[in-house]
Amino acid sequence: MRYKSILMMVYCFPALSQHDTLLSTTYTLPAVEVQNSRVKNFSTGQRIVYADSAGLSNRLGSSLSEQLPFGNAFFVRQYGPGGLSTLSLQGSGDVHSAIVWNGFNLQSIMNGTSDISLVPLFFSDDIGVQMGSSAYLWGSGAVGGAVLLNNRPNFGKGFFFKTNSEMGSMGLFRQQAKLSFGNNFWYASARAMYSEAQNSYTANVDNIARNVKHAATKQQGLLAENYVRWRNNILAARLWIQDNYRQNPPNEVNGNLNHGNVRSNIEFQKTTEKWQWLLRSAWLREQIVFREPLREEKTNSLADVVVGESEFRYTPSMYHQFNLGLNATHQQASVYSQYNGLVGGVQQLENQKYEMGMPSRRLLAFFIQYKYTSKNGKWQWQASARQELVKNTNIPIVPATGIECKPNQWLLFKAHATQFFRIPTFNELYWKPGGTPALLPERGSNAEASLRTSGKGKKMVVFYELAAFDRGVNNWIRWVPSGSYWSAKNVAKIHTQGIEHRFGLQLNINKSELNILASSSYVTSVNQSSILENDQSIGRQLIFIPIYQGNGNINFRYNGFYFEYNHTYTGYNYIASDHSHWLSPYHLGNLVFSQTKSFKKCTASLVFRTQNVWDANYRTVAAYPMPPRNYQIGLTITFK
Numbered sequence: 001m002r003y004k005s006i007l008m009m010v011y012c013f014p015a016l017s018q019h020d021t022l023l024s025t026t027y028t029l030p031a032v033e034v035q036n037s038r039v040k041n042f043s044t045g046q047r048i049v050y051a052d053s054a055g056l057s058n059r060l061g062s063s064l065s066e067q068l069p070f071g072n073a074f075f076v077r078q079y080g081p082g083g084l085s086t087l088s089l090q091g092s093g094d095v096h097s098a099i100v101w102n103g104f105n106l107q108s109i110m111n112g113t114s115d116i117s118l119v120p121l122f123f124s125d126d127i128g129v130q131m132g133s134s135a136y137l138w139g140s141g142a143v144g145g146a147v148l149l150n151n152r153p154n155f156g157k158g159f160f161f162k163t164n165s166e167m168g169s170m171g172l173f174r175q176q177a178k179l180s181f182g183n184n185f186w187y188a189s190a191r192a193m194y195s196e197a198q199n200s201y202t203a204n205v206d207n208i209a210r211n212v213k214h215a216a217t218k219q220q221g222l223l224a225e226n227y228v229r230w231r232n233n234i235l236a237a238r239l240w241i242q243d244n245y246r247q248n249p250p251n252e253v254n255g256n257l258n259h260g261n262v263r264s265n266i267e268f269q270k271t272t273e274k275w276q277w278l279l280r281s282a283w284l285r286e287q288i289v290f291r292e293p294l295r296e297e298k299t300n301s302l303a304d305v306v307v308g309e310s311e312f313r314y315t316p317s318m319y320h321q322f323n324l325g326l327n328a329t330h331q332q333a334s335v336y337s338q339y340n341g342l343v344g345g346v347q348q349l350e351n352q353k354y355e356m357g358m359p360s361r362r363l364l365a366f367f368i369q370y371k372y373t374s375k376n377g378k379w380q381w382q383a384s385a386r387q388e389l390v391k392n393t394n395i396p397i398v399p400a401t402g403i404e405c406k407p408n409q410w411l412l413f414k415a416h417a418t419q420f421f422r423i424p425t426f427n428e429l430y431w432k433p434g435g436t437p438a439l440l441p442e443r444g445s446n447a448e449a450s451l452r453t454s455g456k457g458k459k460m461v462v463f464y465e466l467a468a469f470d471r472g473v474n475n476w477i478r479w480v481p482s483g484s485y486w487s488a489k490n491v492a493k494i495h496t497q498g499i500e501h502r503f504g505l506q507l508n509i510n511k512s513e514l515n516i517l518a519s520s521s522y523v524t525s526v527n528q529s530s531i532l533e534n535d536q537s538i539g540r541q542l543i544f545i546p547i548y549q550g551n552g553n554i555n556f557r558y559n560g561f562y563f564e565y566n567h568t569y570t571g572y573n574y575i576a577s578d579h580s581h582w583l584s585p586y587h588l589g590n591l592v593f594s595q596t597k598s599f600k601k602c603t604a605s606l607v608f609r610t611q612n613v614w615d616a617n618y619r620t621v622a623a624y625p626m627p628p629r630n631y632q633i634g635l636t637i638t639f640k
Helices: 006-010 053-057 426-430
Strands: 016-018 048-051 075-078 085-088 097-101 126-131 145-150 158-168 172-182 186-197 201-205 208-212 217-230 233-247 256-271 275-292 297-317 320-339 350-352 360-373 379-390 398-408 411-422 442-456 460-482 485-509 512-530 548-558 561-570 586-598 602-611 619-621 630-639
Touching: 048 053, 053 548, 075 619, 085 097, 426 485
Parallel strands: 097 145
Antiparallel strands: 016 048, 048 126, 075 085, 126 145, 158 172, 158 630, 172 186, 186 217, 201 208, 217 233, 233 256, 256 275, 275 297, 297 320, 320 350, 320 360, 360 379, 379 398, 398 411, 411 442, 442 460, 460 485, 485 512, 512 548, 548 561, 561 586, 586 602, 602 630
């Protein structure tokens, strides 16, 4: 399948806003709505940050890897523009951040990562980040947090059509379109996207001009949705198909790959006055084909996941809510290489990369949640438990508890504690050579507390939030040298702790609106112990996890005009376990201007973006310099 300090002190503001906006902390759902309400109803004590709709509308053609670091304390490792991009939340590794699409975890069962450069913003109706461990909701892998991608119907809105075209530096071209129709009983939507870029540019590497080439990308995808509702029932079906092509720099010798996905799910929901029954299933397929011309080798990786899940939710009164669920998952994967040339003087036509050919596993999970709301509505308490069962794998029960207290309109306190786990990936278990079938699951605990104060005047809203978290991980899995090859082993015990600040100010004067938002994070993620002899990483910060980040956003809106400046600071990023090598800190600035004009039958919006305004020389991965200053222009037309 194919398919960027003073400016920082002034402009340190995030592009994401709390889901409870500035003051409100109550989540309400319509009686009948297809949406992943588990996280809304049973994540008491955790912070959930949702993307600002105005910011999203000016980045329709972007990917998740471009949106998430846009003014937020989330570190994204990017192997160049359009290259492999992975996410680190609260000092976690790239295999510890879940991507949850309508309730289903999209992390690869083969390598455990999620390439967020392959997730188009255009394919989601709302995008949020759940801070802190959430394995009690999503199972294995949700250690540092989870990115929540949701689609929702728009019943009764009639016909709707939106198209967006963008072009920019480095041969960038993007095109998206959405067509939908909704009456009171039926809603259907189809979205399509196409993106291509040559990604050829000149970068400054150690004061030497270096031409980056053989980095072209191409993506094309389709998302189709159908929803039917009658009485207290609703039925939903979704299909997401996407093909992605990528060249690996710096030259043809590094090969290229095709990364394809097919994701589908069906949901049924029945709602009455006091109870709700949800039944959902999904089929998730991932295929990666890597071609390496020097050895005339083609490696084909294929993974399938089938999920069935049922939930029963009971609300006997406005003070009590119960949820009981069952999840059954089947996973299987295969990786094999085909050679057209000679290897070691011997011609090999096919080579299985997994010890067992096509290994598979079945997972069964039971989960239960309870939430209590006080009669005066000033505090909530929630308790959860999840038990995952996997053959020949000992997984502990995962408890969780959280509390929220709002004694008045200007103060909100949250606290949450949970345990978590991560099951080894298929590569860690079965790769030949180096896989270790006897690997233990990673496991640990996470605690977080936050205090938020806010105030509201006639034309102003302001808030400040302080959060602190602490997390410990046992049986940390690393690939380490083992003779002539690398092997996956449970080697370390990791301790992570951090402090996060958020500040926001909104001013409304006549028809204009000014938003100033700021965030920063200080995170230490340290190797406390190791089974390896002379392990130089003990007592040091983990690689690829910056200790300090500051992020921000200022935007202004007036009569259809929109201006936004975003500034990010990323501190030292160690790339060697003994801290002998590191990536230097950098500042990154981005500008957005747009003008929206309404006509009788449509709305048109012209947007101009400047990326890396200050022309910073920076890298998030050692061998991959990021682009210099570059530009994008786009036009969005919406018919209603």
